[in-house]
Amino acid sequence: MPLGELRPSPLVEQATARLREQITGGHWPVGTRLPGETTLAKELGVGRSTVREALRALAGAGLVRARQGAGVFVIATEPAEDWPTRLRRAAVNDVYEVRMALEVHAARLAARRRTDDDVAALRAALEGRRAASASDDDTAFVDADIAFHAAVVAAAHNPVLADLFTEFTPVLRTGLVDLLALTGLRAHGPNHADDAHEAILRAVADGDAEGAAEIVRKEVEDPFGSLGAG
The missing domain is CATH 1.20.120.530 (GntR ligand-binding domain-like)
Known part of the structure; x- marks a missing residue:
């Protein structure tokens, strides 16, 4: 399922929403290692810094976790409630x-x-x-x-x-x-x-x-x- 390039506007919010859709929709199940920042940036049509901020937002929502030297992995398909x-x-x-x-x-x-x-x-x-x-x-x-x-x-x-x-x-x-x-x-x-x-x-x-x-x-x-x- 292609991610598709983003329209101009708050890019971090758009990138976060698009990646969240992939996780909550089951495209990336729990335990999946996400594509690297360079790959995600290319698919979304944004810079790596935008992807990095989007991943931080997803981590804050309890959906992903970075493992040093291994990458970013999906740990939940539903965001944690505050x-x-x-x-x-x-x-x-x-x-x-x-x-x-x-x-x-x-x-x-x-x-x-x-x-x-x-x-x-x-x-x-x-x-x-x-x-x-x-x-x-x-x-x-x-x-x-x-x-x-x-x-x-x-x-x-x-x-x-x-x-x-x-x-x-x-x-x-x-x-x-x-x-x-x-x-x-x-x-x-x-x-x-x-x-x-x-x-x-x-x-x-x-x-x-x-x-x-x-x-x-x-x-x-x-x-x-x-x-x-x-």
Whole structure:
């Protein structure tokens, strides 16, 4: 199957796409050694540097791997999904199970490590949640709710936990907004679970690590409580 010369435009992107088609279409199965850069460049009608960049892109997608002195080999026929993509496709229950571990431990660490600034940020976030509860806008309420929990995670002073929470946020936000719309829960209590959130703040501020962890655990464990927990 001839590769065919490329049209003028971003050549690296075109070369990457053309080579990807050969791999995902089965023309080059797993274990196949790709033609050399010179051969690929000639078939595609581009320079070797363009081919080299295209191969790097394919390696980044998990499709090929260079073996020193042997060449470039196909190692997969489907590109590897990055973490945000996998999260978007994950079941809500799976996300919540991981969220449980993350937020409970973050609350425990926050109670041990919080500073005065962290406590002030938590108070501001709680007030923001209360202000958002006065609106009929469920999305604004969920955003304010997530902001409170993000402040708890931030108070843990662990950048890896903070980054993980940031990655989870889009999936959590969508799930919580959808759940509110389905249940109409806020029609019966616009500021749902406010007491629990105040208790989280109090436990963190008092340095009660196990108390903070337990309150967050209960909030996340209960799907209806989690509407308030964000």
